[in-house]
Amino acid sequence: MLIAAERVWTGGRLVQGLAVEVTDRVAALRPLGGDTPDLRVALLMPGCTDLQVNGGGGVLFNADPTPEGIAAIAAAHLGLGTAAILPTVITDAPEVIEAAADAVIACHGVPGIAGIHIEGPHIAVERRGTHEARHIRPLDARTMAVLARLRGAGVPVLLTLAPELADPALLRQAAGLGVVISAGHSMADAAQTRAGLADGVGMFTHLYNAMPQMNSRAPGIVAAAILSDAWCGLIADGIHVAPEMLAIAMAARPVADRCFLVSDAMPTVGGPDRFSLYGMEIAVKDGALVNPQGALAGAHVDLLESMRRLIAMTGVPLERAIAMVTDLPRQAMRLPPLQIAPGMAARDLLALDDALGIVRW
Template sequence: MPQAPDFDWRRTAAWCLHAQQVFDGHTLRPEQAVTVVHGRIAAVGAVDDPVNQGLPVWRGQGTLAPGLFDIQVNGGAGRMFNNTPDADTLRHIGAALARAGTTAWLPTFITDSAPRMAQAARAIEAVHGSQGVVGVHFEGPHISVQRRGAHLEQHIRPLDDATLNLLARLRAKQIPVLLTLAPEQQARGSIARLCAMGVTVSLGHTAANAAQVHSALAEGASCFTHLFNGMAPMGAREPGVVGAALDSPAWCGVIADGHHVADAVLRVAIRSRPVADRMVLVSDAMATTHGPAQFDLYGETIRVVQGRLVNQAGSLAGAHIDLASSVQGLITRVGIDPAQALRMATHNPAQLMGLAHAVGQLRPAMPARMVLFDADWGLAAQF
């Protein structure tokens, strides 16, 4: 654990944090210091930099990194965004995420009716820019019935004017939007239209073949939602969604809770990418994360069973993990290089969502939202 400072850093105008190593969003740098002035980063450099002279110092034993960025958070601390899509729910979840090291996130609203989507959008508009909310992720409803997972079939529908108008309104307000859809369910040109609006299109909950995936990528789709889950697997003669994704330059979200994807498969997937650093770590967190051991979704009880979140049929229904624990597992259990794992939870998602100027890095002028990991990659402190 870090040595406690002898000053209140929250009330100190200018202070400095020395760490054994600092991850700046790109690389790990040993024996570095981050200078904070009025809540923003003033400098990142050597511990003996003259800019730090005379400032109160917190000496942290471990690795300092940018606050984590999670693009797929369904709920937390006992709340689900789908169940109560209002501003209070977002503030409640955001506060719990911040305590656990996630300082930027996309509230994720899964397949539901058009009026409920509109209600969720109003909540996003009310909270955007606070409590770490930097955009929104609509996971559905324009997905495959065959690959719907825990999504409710009755709300699955083709892309319609209700969704298009809703997304256009959010984009007009400069709110980043991630939309997960099944490409085989969309009319030709629909994905291109969404991308022209500034929507980040992700392929997921899909039964598409590789040819359909390639067409979607050609129209501008740039991401895959929770790779390996809710999609056609890779085969020897048909690459499927998984094979097409891994062989593409697109971003791929992955859940590293030890249940959704086997560790060996994660290692192979991360090594296989033709373009470096196009993997994004997501939690897919549900209400049980930092909350009670069960919750209701679509009127069905979802429970934690031996670390897995399952519905009444025993199928996976989201994840019971936060992003900091995911980073720890990726490094200590899966064996991924720490700098690469940290990029997957900071700078990579920021690049995907066009937010690298605001989150995912430690550099001068950016908000001093930071996390400190201990020697075992457990979360030691957050700022």
């Protein structure tokens, strides 16, 4: 099949006048010339890479930490334009986190499974959100053993924790293993955040959410994150963060292109409108996922839809928005780029129309 696009995302920019020859893999990316394509689309880009996927297709990773659970979650997101995910296990009993690690090790090398995100349990109780308080604990030898086992198997690992509560020596040890350490669900002030950055923190998890907000005399973790050269993940569902705050975070970074989008997706994405977490029913209400107390509990959005909403809410250029769901999260996780080039699997190629809707082919 020959697919022609008005614009193709390649080499970190949008290029006009190109076409892709594809079967089960991309055979060629070349100028269209005088050929008649089988299909014309507005945009060709790699599928999205999402570093924070708690669930999808009715499956919650914490509830089904198995290769089969991962496969179901990944399939739901692939159908919505996300080619690669970090299955994300949130605060839970050590046995659940260990089972999640075993499942991801078993899936290592499976297309679309880019690693694992362990979000908690080493977080601040005050900023736990819907994370279960009884499972929260300091970073310890048991988690360090899980990290070492994952890294020994070659699995990319993202670990979200509260840096102010972690032993600096363990932070440095985890960073030395090649774990990407992200600050989140934290009460850290600006000085504590800078200390964490010096000890190996290189990212911030869903900036603004589950952390104290900055003010004139207490800049806190948010200001320290924005003014750092670390990576910052953002949720752009239009519910978790106001558009103005998204724009501020992107505009104020001292190093350009250090913000990327995450979905924080839950099982309702590509699945039913409710699920169980820690024995509580979490349901979609007015587009938001809330627990029985009305607090947010993850997001009911996929990453491609997040890109659309970011553009609509902030007016960010298409080029930047594409990078924030493709190249930049991969750079943040030290993953090789996913590029439209000969050999690329057809599953990873995303064709979009003028409204940035998926074109099936």
